[in-house]
Amino acid sequence: MSALHLDRITVRYGRVTVLEDLSLSVPWAGALGIVGESGSGKSTAARAACGLVPLSGGQVLIDGKPLRARRGIPSPVQMIFQNPAASLDPRLTVAAAIAEALPRGRPANEVLRYLDLVGLEAVHATRRPAELSGGQRQRVAIARALAAEPKVLIGDEITSALDVSVQAAILNLLRRLRQELGFTLLFISHNIAAVRYLCDDIAVMQGGRLVEAGPADQITRAPTQPYTRALLDAVPRLKEDSPC
Numbered sequence: 001m002s003a004l005h006l007d008r009i010t011v012r013y014g015r016v017t018v019l020e021d022l023s024l025s026v027p028w029a030g031a032l033g034i035v036g037e038s039g040s041g042k043s044t045a046a047r048a049a050c051g052l053v054p055l056s057g058g059q060v061l062i063d064g065k066p067l068r069a070r071r072g073i074p075s076p077v078q079m080i081f082q083n084p085a086a087s088l089d090p091r092l093t094v095a096a097a098i099a100e101a102l103p104r105g106r107p108a109n110e111v112l113r114y115l116d117l118v119g120l121e122a123v124h125a126t127r128r129p130a131e132l133s134g135g136q137r138q139r140v141a142i143a144r145a146l147a148a149e150p151k152v153l154i155g156d157e158i159t160s161a162l163d164v165s166v167q168a169a170i171l172n173l174l175r176r177l178r179q180e181l182g183f184t185l186l187f188i189s190h191n192i193a194a195v196r197y198l199c200d201d202i203a204v205m206q207g208g209r210l211v212e213a214g215p216a217d218q219i220t221r222a223p224t225q226p227y228t229r230a231l232l233d234a235v236p237r238l239k240e241d242s243p244c
Contacts, residue, residue: 001064003028003184004049004077004152009058011044019044019208021058026152026201031178031185033195033216034203035231041208046156046188050077062151074103074148082157084137088129094140095125101147114143117180118173135166139173146181156188171198193235196220204228 002025011019019041026032034042047053049060051067060067062076069075078101081087088097098111112122118139129137138158145153155174159167175198178185189195195202196216203213204227212225223229 002026002061003030003063004186005061005064006045006049007059007061009045009048009060010056011041011048011053012056017056017208019048022205022208022210023058024203024210024213026184026186028184029178029182030201031187031199032201032203033187033189033192033199034205035189035192035195036205036211037190037231039207040205042188042190042205043156044208045205046079046154046186049152049186050075050079050154052079074101074150076151077154078145078148078150078152079154079156080138080141080145080158083161084134084141085129087141088137088144090129093126093128094120094132097140098144098147101144103149110147114147117146117177118143133166134162135169138162138166138170142170142173142177146177146183150183152184152186154186154188157190159194160190167194174198191235192220192231204231 004026006022006024009019009022010017022045024032034045036042044053048055051069067077095111098114099108102110111125115122115124120136120139159170162170171194187195187199199216201214202216202219204211204225206227212219212223212228219228220232223232
């Protein structure tokens with residue numbers, strides 16, 4: 001049984017169909033990357049998977065059961081957003097933001113454990129988002145999501161607003177955390193190279209529909225669809241005769 005299963009989900013805004021009849025599964029402790037250009041429906045799929053947009057059809061299943069919000073209980077699906085400056089409350093310290101996500105009854109000092117997990121020192125606990133760099137804010141957002149002890153973690157374009165060197169650090173962090181904690185990951189990106197590095201499987205979306213899906217190596221080495229090949233061709237490469 002899959003940790004996360006999108007069962008023929010459809011999302012419409014008025015007469016516009018943004019996502020149509022999408023079915024995807026992520027196994028326990030697996031990592032699925034969804035790629036596609038802007039407007040492909042990948043971010044809508046992410047928001048649908050954690051209950052942030054209403055479905056016009058289909059359902060989201062977690063461990064075989066429909067996803068339902070329960071008051072006072074953290075959702076089994078937690079999402080990390082593209083812009084941590086917008087997703088973190090500017091009035092709260094880092095410690096307060098993470099403590100809010102802890103399940104009821106958990107000691108507040110566990111905040112320091114989650115800071116350590118994401119590579120931040122205890123001194124950051126008393127700081128507010130405005131006092132942190134973009135990479136540090138994203139680490140706090142990851143720590144807060146993990147503090148809720150989710151079954152599924154979703155990252156929606158979480159590196160696209162960061163400098164290249166910081167992007168690499170965040171990808172390496174997620175890869176290490178997944179190995180250490182064994183969570184299930186749904187990773188959304190327009191960067192197929194980043195998805196290939198982080199995920200076991202890749203799903204390619206275009207115009208709100210699934211175009212192609214399969215193991216990451218298979219999709220990146222021998223894609224069957226022209227659209228997937230175009231995404232791969234768009235990945236920057238160093239020229240052999242480039243100066244050092």
